[in-house]
Amino acid sequence: MVRKNFDEWNKMKKKIDRKSKGRFYHEGEVWWCNIGLNIGNEQHGDYINFKRPVIVIKGLSLMTFFAIPLTTSQQEHKYRFDVGLIGGKQAKAIISQMKVVDTKRLSQLICVLAEDLFQEIKKAIKDLF
Template sequence: MDEVFDKRNTQKKKLDKNPPHKVVAGNIYWLCIGQNIGHEVYGKSANFTRPVLVIKLLSNKLFLGVPLIHF
């Protein structure tokens, strides 16, 4: 389990260097959600990605989104 968190942490450090993207409420984006602890929905694949529906913009760097099921 530690290997998964280490891999995700390395990826997160790289992603945090990128400037934030402009998102629009109502759109679906593929996002790197990460590996969570417990029963939360986490990203799939080597990049920990998952489709997310943006519900509401809270600020220019924060939004409320719902992870969607990806088969």
């Protein structure tokens, strides 16, 4: 079991929060995002940079949006949706882990999803409810 370094994440979180503004985004984009460390089985970033790729699903305001984290785990699960190659790695969207994210957490644009794939993911989200 890997020990989570919440103290290091707290330092980074304070630095991210001090940013004067976030990034401009579009729905359907995939970004590296400072998700951080979370509790229990909540999806979190890696243990070094606290980052994970996310899909921008729905803009809520200039500064917030619904994000779906991605995983490279190929484990089958009814709430994981195959999105193909992202940044050179096979990825799945973890639709059960959708959350609101501030644009200050965005660090680097990875790619833009094909429109048909983006619509399939949105349909999978609707089917979840």
